[in-house]
Amino acid sequence: MKIGHWTSGLRHRIQAWALRRSPASRSVTLTQKRIYILPTLSGMMFLLLLFLLLLLAINYQNNLAYAATFLLGGMFIVSILHTYSNLAGLRITAVSGHPCFAGEMAGFTLKLQRPEKRVYEQLDFSWQEGPPLMLDMTGDTQVQIELACHAPSRGWCQPGPLRIQTRYPFGLFRAWTWINTDLRALVYPRPLPGGDLPPVASGEGEGLEMRHEGSDDFSGLTRFEPGMSPRRVAWKVFARGQGMHASEYVAHHDRKLWLDWDGWPALNVEQRLSRLSYWVVRLAHTNQPYGLRLPGKVYPPATGDAQRQRLLQALALFRLPETQVEAER
Amino acid sequence: MKQPVQQISRAAVVWQLVAFVAVVVPHLIWMPFWIPLFCLAMIACRLMIHSGRWSFPHWSIKLLLMLITAAGLLLTFDKQSLLSGTVSLLVLGLSLKLLEIYHRRDALVLIYVAYFVATTIFLFEQEMWVALLCFIAILLVTAALNSVWQDPQRIDYKRPLVQSCRVLFPAIPLMLLLFLLFPRIEPLWSVQLDRSAAVTGLSDTMAPGDISQLTRSGAMAFRVVFDGEPPPPAQRYWRAMVYSQFDGRQWSQASLQSSQSAESLITLSEPLEYQIIQERTGRNWMFALDMPVSSGQVTDGVLTRTRTLESKSTIESRLHYRLQSSTAYQLGADLSGDERARYTRIPASSNPRTQALSEQLWQDAGQQPDRYIDALLGLFNREFTYTLQPPRMEQHSIDQFMLEHQRGFCEHFAGAFAFMLRAAGIPARVVGGYQGGEWNPYQGYLLLRQYDAHAWTEVWLEGEGWVRIDPTAAVAPQRIEQSLDSLFADDPGFLADNPVSALRVTRSGVMLQLRLYYEGANFAWHRWVLHYQGEQEQLLRNWLGELSPLRMILALMLPASFVLGWVAWMQLGQTATIRRDPVDRALHRLLKRLAKKGIPRHPEESLQAYCARLAQERPDLSKPLRQMALLDEQQRYGQNSSPEHRRELLELIRACHRSL
Structure with missing residues (x-):
C-alpha cells in the first residue's frame, strides 16, 4: 500500500517534470526531447532469459550458445530503436473538445499526422481519466481520433496531459510521452428530469414537442450535439458518410417560454442547474422559443442550436470560479 | 497501471504454432520418436480448436495429458540423460501450452521458453547447418513475439516476419562483436553432457581383422594444423598406443605404468609444432606425430612410458591440443632386463609353424638382426598380398597368415613381423595409430579418417634404440606414400559403412575441390567458432x-x-518533415519571442489565460491579443474554422508579433 502510494507520487513528479520540459502547444511533433523509454515487465523477463542462456553458455563452454545469447541481446538493444521510432515523428494536433453532460464522457478530437514513409502501430492514447484508445497508423497519413475523458462535474473539463505510449513491436520496451494539449470541453449540468414547466408557460407548453415537428420548414443542417433529439439526425447525410448532422427547422410561431431560476425553490443550486438543463434540452427538441432567467442574467427567448448552446453554457459555468469562466468573456 | 488481459489475434496463434515447430525440428536428431509424435498430436488439436471444430480442453483432459507425458519421460530417460530429459520436458511442456494459448501472457510464456529450447540444441549438435536451423528458429520465434503485440483484430501473416528480420539482421553485427570480445570464463559449476553411443575407432586390443574393419568408415578421427610445413607423407605416422603383449591371438597394451617416466628421447631434427583437433572417442588415448617430445600444453594429458599420450579422463567432446614432435630421433637407447623380457615374450605353444620358420630364417641370416629383418621384409614383398578383405583366421592366426593365405592387412603384417622378431629374441612391439591423411589446401590442415588407421612395428636394436619398421611399406608402398583411398577406391569393403558417402564420388576434379572446400569451411567453423576460446586471446592481441x-x-x-x-x-532518417500549419508556426514564433521578453507562458496555462495576463502587462496589445485568443478558441472548438477565419487569425498573430 505504502509502496503503491510512493510510486504513484513518484510517477506524478516525473510526469510534472516531463511536462515542464514541454510546454503546452496546439501541435506537437514527437522527438527525442519528449519520448521516454524503459523496459517493460516482459522486457525484464527477456533479460532474465538472456541471463539463463549466458549461464548455459558459460557452464557448457558452448560458443554457439554464446552466439545465440548475443544475438538475442543485440535484438534487445535494436528493439529500443524500433519502439522509439514507433512514436518519433508522429505529429499530434489538438483540434477540439466536444461538450457533454456531467457524468458522461467528453470527447476530444485530435489530428494525427505521420510522415509519408513511416508507419505507426499499436499506439495507445489516453487521458489520465478515460479509456485508452489503441490505434494503428498504417494507411492514411492523416487521421482524426476522438478520445474520451470522464467528465464528472459541470464546468470546463480539462483532461490533463495526453499520454501516448507504445510497446510495439516486441513488447520489450515501452516508449511514452506526455503532451499538454490545453484542450478543454464544456460540461453541461447533468439533466435532472422532473418538475413542470414554469407557470408562465402554462397552457402553452402542453405536448409541444410533437405538434410542430412536421409543419416547420427545413432550413439547413447543423452539427449533431449530444442531447439533441435522435429524430433530428439527418440520416441521409450520415449514410453518405458526411457525419452526424441535425436538421434545423424554422418555427413560425412566437409563443415564448421562460425558464426561471426561481421555478424550483426546493432544489439546491446544482440540482436546480440540472433541472434547468433538463428543460433546456427538452425545449430544444421543440421549435418553441424559450428564454432563461438566472440571478443577474437574462437570456431572451429564441430557438435553434445557438440558443441551446448559449443556455447550456450559461448553466455549465454558473457561479464557477473566475479562472474557469474566463473564456466566456 | 494494470494492463487488461489481452487476447491475441488468429494470425498470432498460427505464428505460435510455426515457432513451436521451428524450435522442435532441430531436436529431431536426438529425440526419442514418441516426443515429436506427441507434439504433432498437440498441434493437430490446436488446429482443431483454431478452426472452431473443438473447444478448449477441459482441465481433466489437460491433467491426463500431463500425466501421460510425465510417465513417458520417466520411462525414457534415466539419471545419465539429465540434459536430454530436461529439454524433452521443456518441449513437451510447450506442446501442452499450445492447447491453452488464448491470452497474450500465455503466448509470451511459450515464446520465451521457445527461445531457450531453440538454444539448447547446441548442447547436442554444433555443426554449421544446426546453427543455421537455430537461427531460422529464432527468427520465427521473434516473428511470433511480434505477432503477439499486433492489433488483435488484424490478421496479417507476413508483417511479423518482416519485423523479425528488421530487428534480427541488425543484431547480427552486434552478436559478432560480443562474440569476439566477450571474455570466456571458466564454468561456474560443473555440468555433464549426455554420453551418446560408442564411436568407431581404434581399440585397446588388436586382433587380425580389427583395423581392416575400420576401413569401412570414412568418419573423421582428428585434424592437424602445423605451425610450419607439414612433414612428407612417408613420415606421417600418428602414434596412439603401443601393444606390447601378445597372447597367441591378439595384441594388447601393457597395463598403465604412469609412475614410470617416458623412454629417453634424443631429437635429431628441429621439433615440429602443431595443433590437433581430435573428435570424440569415448576413450583415453590421444594422438601424436612420431615422436612426441613432451606432453606439451595438454591439460590432463600424460606422456606414458612408451611415449604415447593419454588423457586422464575419457574424451567425450572435441578436444584441441598443441604438441611438439621430432621426426628424426633416437628412442630408448637403454633397455632394462625386465623390458627386454617383456618385449620378447611369446606364448611358447602359439603358432608353432611360424616359430619354426623364424628359427630357420634366423639361422639363414647368420643370427644378424639386420639381415634377419631384411629377409623377413623381402619375404613379405615377394610372396604376400596386401588386401582389405583378408580371409578369416582362427587359432594360430599367424601360422595361417604366414603359411596358408599370405594375404592380409596392416595388422596382420605388423603382428606377424613383431611375433617373428620376438621368436628370434629381438625386442619388438606393435604400434597402433593412423598413417597419412588428406591435406586440405583451402584451410591448410591434415584430415585423418578412420580408414587411415594403421599398425606398424618398433624394433629395439642395440645402439639404435627403438626403430620404426613398417612391414606394410614392404608389401604395398603406395599405402604409405599416397593413401588407402587411392589403393582401394573400388574395393567393396572400403567405406562399406558409408554407402552414400560423399567421399565415393569426390575423388578428383571439381567434386574433390568442392568437397575439400566444404571440409575446409567445416574445419574453420570448428576451430574459429566452436573452439573460439582457444583462439580468442591471440586473435584480439x-x-x-x-x-x-x-x-x-x-x-x-x-x-x-x-x-x-x-x-x-x-x-528515422527518411522522416519527411510534416508541413506545419502556418498558424501554428506563427503562433510558435510569437510565443518564443514573448518568452524571450520575459513573459513566458506557464505550462498549464491556456492560451486565453495567457493572453489575458499579457494584456495586463502590455495594455497597448490588449485588443489584438484578446481578439486573437477569441479567434483561436473559436477555431479550436469548431465554430469558425473557415479559411477566412484562419487567415484572419494568422494576420492577428503577425500583427502582435510586429508590434512587440
Whole structure:
C-alpha cells in the first residue's frame, strides 16, 4: 500500500517534470526531447532469459550458445530503436473538445499526422481519466481520433496531459510521452428530469414537442450535439458518410417560454442547474422559443442550436470560479 | 497501471504454432520418436480448436495429458540423460501450452521458453547447418513475439516476419562483436553432457581383422594444423598406443605404468609444432606425430612410458591440443632386463609353424638382426598380398597368415613381423595409430579418417634404440606414400559403412575441390567458432595490441554505435518533415519571442489565460491579443474554422508579433 502510494507520487513528479520540459502547444511533433523509454515487465523477463542462456553458455563452454545469447541481446538493444521510432515523428494536433453532460464522457478530437514513409502501430492514447484508445497508423497519413475523458462535474473539463505510449513491436520496451494539449470541453449540468414547466408557460407548453415537428420548414443542417433529439439526425447525410448532422427547422410561431431560476425553490443550486438543463434540452427538441432567467442574467427567448448552446453554457459555468469562466468573456 | 488481459489475434496463434515447430525440428536428431509424435498430436488439436471444430480442453483432459507425458519421460530417460530429459520436458511442456494459448501472457510464456529450447540444441549438435536451423528458429520465434503485440483484430501473416528480420539482421553485427570480445570464463559449476553411443575407432586390443574393419568408415578421427610445413607423407605416422603383449591371438597394451617416466628421447631434427583437433572417442588415448617430445600444453594429458599420450579422463567432446614432435630421433637407447623380457615374450605353444620358420630364417641370416629383418621384409614383398578383405583366421592366426593365405592387412603384417622378431629374441612391439591423411589446401590442415588407421612395428636394436619398421611399406608402398583411398577406391569393403558417402564420388576434379572446400569451411567453423576460446586471446592481441579494459570497451562501443546509428538512420532518417500549419508556426514564433521578453507562458496555462495576463502587462496589445485568443478558441472548438477565419487569425498573430 505504502509502496503503491510512493510510486504513484513518484510517477506524478516525473510526469510534472516531463511536462515542464514541454510546454503546452496546439501541435506537437514527437522527438527525442519528449519520448521516454524503459523496459517493460516482459522486457525484464527477456533479460532474465538472456541471463539463463549466458549461464548455459558459460557452464557448457558452448560458443554457439554464446552466439545465440548475443544475438538475442543485440535484438534487445535494436528493439529500443524500433519502439522509439514507433512514436518519433508522429505529429499530434489538438483540434477540439466536444461538450457533454456531467457524468458522461467528453470527447476530444485530435489530428494525427505521420510522415509519408513511416508507419505507426499499436499506439495507445489516453487521458489520465478515460479509456485508452489503441490505434494503428498504417494507411492514411492523416487521421482524426476522438478520445474520451470522464467528465464528472459541470464546468470546463480539462483532461490533463495526453499520454501516448507504445510497446510495439516486441513488447520489450515501452516508449511514452506526455503532451499538454490545453484542450478543454464544456460540461453541461447533468439533466435532472422532473418538475413542470414554469407557470408562465402554462397552457402553452402542453405536448409541444410533437405538434410542430412536421409543419416547420427545413432550413439547413447543423452539427449533431449530444442531447439533441435522435429524430433530428439527418440520416441521409450520415449514410453518405458526411457525419452526424441535425436538421434545423424554422418555427413560425412566437409563443415564448421562460425558464426561471426561481421555478424550483426546493432544489439546491446544482440540482436546480440540472433541472434547468433538463428543460433546456427538452425545449430544444421543440421549435418553441424559450428564454432563461438566472440571478443577474437574462437570456431572451429564441430557438435553434445557438440558443441551446448559449443556455447550456450559461448553466455549465454558473457561479464557477473566475479562472474557469474566463473564456466566456 | 494494470494492463487488461489481452487476447491475441488468429494470425498470432498460427505464428505460435510455426515457432513451436521451428524450435522442435532441430531436436529431431536426438529425440526419442514418441516426443515429436506427441507434439504433432498437440498441434493437430490446436488446429482443431483454431478452426472452431473443438473447444478448449477441459482441465481433466489437460491433467491426463500431463500425466501421460510425465510417465513417458520417466520411462525414457534415466539419471545419465539429465540434459536430454530436461529439454524433452521443456518441449513437451510447450506442446501442452499450445492447447491453452488464448491470452497474450500465455503466448509470451511459450515464446520465451521457445527461445531457450531453440538454444539448447547446441548442447547436442554444433555443426554449421544446426546453427543455421537455430537461427531460422529464432527468427520465427521473434516473428511470433511480434505477432503477439499486433492489433488483435488484424490478421496479417507476413508483417511479423518482416519485423523479425528488421530487428534480427541488425543484431547480427552486434552478436559478432560480443562474440569476439566477450571474455570466456571458466564454468561456474560443473555440468555433464549426455554420453551418446560408442564411436568407431581404434581399440585397446588388436586382433587380425580389427583395423581392416575400420576401413569401412570414412568418419573423421582428428585434424592437424602445423605451425610450419607439414612433414612428407612417408613420415606421417600418428602414434596412439603401443601393444606390447601378445597372447597367441591378439595384441594388447601393457597395463598403465604412469609412475614410470617416458623412454629417453634424443631429437635429431628441429621439433615440429602443431595443433590437433581430435573428435570424440569415448576413450583415453590421444594422438601424436612420431615422436612426441613432451606432453606439451595438454591439460590432463600424460606422456606414458612408451611415449604415447593419454588423457586422464575419457574424451567425450572435441578436444584441441598443441604438441611438439621430432621426426628424426633416437628412442630408448637403454633397455632394462625386465623390458627386454617383456618385449620378447611369446606364448611358447602359439603358432608353432611360424616359430619354426623364424628359427630357420634366423639361422639363414647368420643370427644378424639386420639381415634377419631384411629377409623377413623381402619375404613379405615377394610372396604376400596386401588386401582389405583378408580371409578369416582362427587359432594360430599367424601360422595361417604366414603359411596358408599370405594375404592380409596392416595388422596382420605388423603382428606377424613383431611375433617373428620376438621368436628370434629381438625386442619388438606393435604400434597402433593412423598413417597419412588428406591435406586440405583451402584451410591448410591434415584430415585423418578412420580408414587411415594403421599398425606398424618398433624394433629395439642395440645402439639404435627403438626403430620404426613398417612391414606394410614392404608389401604395398603406395599405402604409405599416397593413401588407402587411392589403393582401394573400388574395393567393396572400403567405406562399406558409408554407402552414400560423399567421399565415393569426390575423388578428383571439381567434386574433390568442392568437397575439400566444404571440409575446409567445416574445419574453420570448428576451430574459429566452436573452439573460439582457444583462439580468442591471440586473435584480439593481433587486432588490438595490448589488451586493456579500455581498449576492449572501445572495440565494442565504436562499431556498436556505428551499427545502431545506421539502424536509427534507417528507421528515422527518411522522416519527411510534416508541413506545419502556418498558424501554428506563427503562433510558435510569437510565443518564443514573448518568452524571450520575459513573459513566458506557464505550462498549464491556456492560451486565453495567457493572453489575458499579457494584456495586463502590455495594455497597448490588449485588443489584438484578446481578439486573437477569441479567434483561436473559436477555431479550436469548431465554430469558425473557415479559411477566412484562419487567415484572419494568422494576420492577428503577425500583427502582435510586429508590434512587440
